[in-house]
Amino acid sequence: MPSITVRNVPDEVHRALRVRAATHGRSTEAEIRDILERAVKPEGRPKLGTLLAEIGRELGLTDEDFAVFDEVRDKSPAEPPSFE
Template sequence: MAMLTVRNLPDEVHRALRVRAAQHGHSMESEVREILESAVSPQGRVKLGTLLADMGRQARLSDEEFAVFEQARDKAAARPVSFE
């Protein structure tokens, strides 16, 4: 895993992080990790399957038409692509 060093962190920010970590029952390191993860994770990300299902609803597909998609989906594990 990668490591990160933050230099010149103001004392008041350090204190606020320490207090916030204590309030959440975390170490400062854990609290900073959680803050960073939430800051960079996409908000409201739509997954492809959800998008396709919404498109199907808008097209007013029948239950039978939806069933075709379920049957056609490959249930096996994905295989790596070979370029040879």
């Protein structure tokens, strides 16, 4: 796993990180990892399925429009691949 070194962190910031980590019951390093993860992976980011559903709604598609896919879908079990 990659490592990151952050230099020249002000004393006040380091102290605040230690306090925040203690409040959450984890090490300062674990707290920094959590902060970084939340910063680059926000919960509100759009997901592909949500975006596709929104496009369908904008086009005026309904559940009945998609029912045809259930009718024509091949429901037989898939055959496992043969490597011979």
